[in-house]
Every structure is written in C-alpha cells, then in structure tokens.
Amino acid sequence: MITKMFIMSTLLSISGIISAQTEAGGISSKMLQNIEREKIESATDKALRNAIAGNAIDDLTKNQENQSVLDTHFSIETPVQNIMDQKSSGRCWMFSGLNVLRSNFALSDPQHRTVEFSQDYLFFWDQLEKANLMLQGVLDCADKPMDDTRVEFFFKNPISDGGTFCGIADLAEKYGLAPKNVQPETFSSENTKKMASLISSKLRQYGLELRKMKNSGVKAETIRARKTEMLGTIYHILCLTLGQPVTNFTYQMRDKDGNAVGKEKNYTPKEFYQETVGGKLNGTFIMVMNDPRRPYHKTYEVEYDRHTYDGHNWKYLNLPMNEISDLAIASLKDGHKLYSSYDVGKQLDRKNGFCDTENYDYGSLLGTTFPMEKADRISTFDSGSTHAMTLTEVDLDAKGNPIKWKVENSWGADYGQKGYLIMTNRWFNEYMFRLVVDKKYIPEQLMKEFGQKPIMVMPEDPLFDEDK
Numbered sequence: 001m002i003t004k005m006f007i008m009s010t011l012l013s014i015s016g017i018i019s020a021q022t023e024a025g026g027i028s029s030k031m032l033q034n035i036e037r038e039k040i041e042s043a044t045d046k047a048l049r050n051a052i053a054g055n056a057i058d059d060l061t062k063n064q065e066n067q068s069v070l071d072t073h074f075s076i077e078t079p080v081q082n083i084m085d086q087k088s089s090g091r092c093w094m095f096s097g098l099n100v101l102r103s104n105f106a107l108s109d110p111q112h113r114t115v116e117f118s119q120d121y122l123f124f125w126d127q128l129e130k131a132n133l134m135l136q137g138v139l140d141c142a143d144k145p146m147d148d149t150r151v152e153f154f155f156k157n158p159i160s161d162g163g164t165f166c167g168i169a170d171l172a173e174k175y176g177l178a179p180k181n182v183q184p185e186t187f188s189s190e191n192t193k194k195m196a197s198l199i200s201s202k203l204r205q206y207g208l209e210l211r212k213m214k215n216s217g218v219k220a221e222t223i224r225a226r227k228t229e230m231l232g233t234i235y236h237i238l239c240l241t242l243g244q245p246v247t248n249f250t251y252q253m254r255d256k257d258g259n260a261v262g263k264e265k266n267y268t269p270k271e272f273y274q275e276t277v278g279g280k281l282n283g284t285f286i287m288v289m290n291d292p293r294r295p296y297h298k299t300y301e302v303e304y305d306r307h308t309y310d311g312h313n314w315k316y317l318n319l320p321m322n323e324i325s326d327l328a329i330a331s332l333k334d335g336h337k338l339y340s341s342y343d344v345g346k347q348l349d350r351k352n353g354f355c356d357t358e359n360y361d362y363g364s365l366l367g368t369t370f371p372m373e374k375a376d377r378i379s380t381f382d383s384g385s386t387h388a389m390t391l392t393e394v395d396l397d398a399k400g401n402p403i404k405w406k407v408e409n410s411w412g413a414d415y416g417q418k419g420y421l422i423m424t425n426r427w428f429n430e431y432m433f434r435l436v437v438d439k440k441y442i443p444e445q446l447m448k449e450f451g452q453k454p455i456m457v458m459p460e461d462p463l464f465d466e467d468k
Helices: 004-020 029-037 043-053 057-061 064-069 092-108 119-140 149-156 165-175 193-215 220-242 269-276 321-333 362-366 374-379 425-431 444-450
Strands: 249-251 265-267 285-289 299-302 314-318 338-342 387-396 402-408 420-424 432-438 455-457
Touching (some): 043 057, 057 362, 119 149, 119 165, 165 269, 165 285, 193 220, 321 338, 321 387, 321 402, 321 425, 402 425, 420 425, 425 432
Parallel strands (some): 299 455
Antiparallel strands (some): 285 432, 338 387, 387 402
16 A cells, blocks of 8 residues: 655655756756666676676677577568678669669670679769759759758758669669670779768868859859859769779679670660660669658658759658568569668678677666567667668568568678678568669559659658668
C-alpha cells in the first residue's frame, strides 16, 4: 500500500528536479546534482567502463547467440558477376546501376558476351551536369534571399558524388557508356573528397557572381555566356582529375571466360550504349520506396533532386515492405538483379558481411533501450538510405515468404561474404528503402498508381539523401 509519506517524498523529489533547471532551460548546479544522483555506480558499472574504455562497442555487444542465424544457402539466385570496388568515393549508386545494366546485357545477349562499364567515364559527365544544375538552380532562385531554404540547398551542397538510379538513366542516355578498360579509374575518381571540395568552392564563388549579375539586370544572353565560361573551368578541372572523356574507341567484346567474341569494332560512347543497353532506359522502370511516415500507394517527386538540369526528378511510388518484397522476388526469379538502397551501417556485422536486427545488443551494455520504429527513425534523422547495392538473391520458405536476401556490394571482393552482404528479412524490412524495378514485373494496379500526379516533396527531407 502506498503511504502518504512516500507520495509526499516523490512529489518533493519531482519538484526539486523541476526547480533545479535554470529559467532558460539550461543545466543549473542543482539540476546537475540531481542528474548525477541518478548514476549509482556498481561493481558491474566499473567493469563495463573499463571494458568500454579499451574496446570497440560493437566487439562488446555482439550477440553470440545470433551467430548461428547466418546461413549462406539461397533458393533463388541470379548469375554471378565479378565484384566492383568504389574505393573512397560516394558512387555506390553508379556501381549498383551499372551492375544491373551489365547483368541485363549478359542475360539477353545471344553471344553470351559480358562487359564492365567505366564508372570514371559516366562520373565525369555526372559531375559536369551537377555543376550546371547548381549554377542554373542559383539563377532560378536569384530573386530569393540567401537564407531561403532553396538557395541554401544549392550553396550548401553545390556538388556531390552521390545519386540514384535515375541519374544512370539520364546520363547514359545523354552521353552513352564506355568500357572500363577504355577509360579506367583515376586517383580522384576513387578518392573524391579533395576534388569535390575544390569544385564546390569554385561553384559557390560562381553562384554568387551569377546572382549578382541577374539581380543587377544583366541581359540573359550575357549571363548564359558567363555561365558557359564557368562550366569551361569546371570541365578543365574534371579533365585534369578524371581524364578527358573518350569520344571514340576500339573494343573487343569477350565472354565471361575472357574469350574473344566476334570482331574488334570501333565505337562512340552512344554506339556502345546502343549495343549493350539498347533503347531508352527512362520509361522502362519505376522506383518504389518504403516510407512509413507517408500514405502508401501514393506517388511522390523530389524537387530539384536529379543529376541533369534537363533530366528527370527523382520520382517514386510509396509501398509497404511486403509489396516491395513481392516485386523484388518476381524480378529475381526471372534472373534479373535490382538496384536497391539501405541504411547499411545499422546492425552490420562487417567481418561476416551479415545484416540482422539482433547482431548487437547495445541496450544491455549501456543499460537502456533503443525502441524507435522505422517511421520515427526517419523523421528524426536517425535512419535513412545511405548506400546502394545490387539485390541478387533471395531465400524463400515453403510458403514463398522471404527468409533472407543477398546483395552484391561495391566495397571490393575481400569484404564480407566475398564482396556480398547477407541480410535477414527482418533487417530488410527495417533498413531497406528504395528499389528500382523493370516495368514488366509491376502489376497493372501499381502502374496506375505510379501514373498519378506526384505529390511534390522537398530535397531537405531526411529520407532523400543521395545513395553513397
């Protein structure tokens, strides 16, 4: 039975904590005393503190009981292809997208030819196009103040090496593709930080100049000419760091064993695109996303989130995870890999290349809990899509339900499961966000929903960070 004395004691304690705060909401000395009083150190706490001081938290929290969950068998697989390595760059979206294109080519080619596309070639055009997008976006918003949200968006991130599959479609259609051994990687393509920093500084300088020109009433043709000069400087920097993009080349097609197939041919990048990809990519796929904060079966479009100014904004259909899984399974059953993206750092066992929600027990170590659901994690910037990978395999139970998934990563063949990651379905549901699916695997009703007039959303949203 609760005594009157206990109630009075509790009320006085609560009153003391409240009054301990400063009027402005800061931590007063009295409040600090109350905070410290909550920490009653035990012998276990001392042992934990000593352990944490000398060890990585992940090493101390690994759930040993969960290690038996890892199983490498998959009931549905797609053809194996060699693993890529994006090195110290944020180009996962490009590696994943080109992985899908080379896989599709190998599946459909009657001569069983294979190809590796040059990431450096397409990255050159991606960076030039993003530079133009930033400068033109600044001009479009020149009548707005510098602290306007959209103006800040351009100046805060004038260029990046992140992106989505939509960029692959726009860039490859416009500039074509090249083989990797025709335009190989450079130090700056594999280590983008310094190059991006220098180009960003130049674009910020140029953006301010263009704003002043437009707001001073300078003629549009004069501004266009000046913007062209600016992009000429960016082009020059890109040539020095990434190499000048090839305009024509001689190439010998080979099969998966390295044997020559057919005759050596001369190509332009657009001709090579036509031979390996075929017609337009845009219009052949849709992007679906799982965003539990927003209504499902609605279509959304992210304003200004594209790779080329004259390209396509990022557009997606929001679906529950079970429907996204069904689309992925349909594609994988037919042998087709898919572009997909995840919050890959959450509960990732890096040594084993294994993603599961029970890999680490942080709560027990720290004496607390981490109970937020997916929607709350997104809303508070605690989780979001950070990395694109190529979905390659799924393991189904007797009823056709997914047990686990396998993705082809771009962190080199020595990482994880020989370059792959395995993820349980419960992890997949919590930390998977985007999937690009060929339209032939999309049911008629979902195609109708994708055709809805999209709801425009802002690129500052926590879920719309680019895949890196």
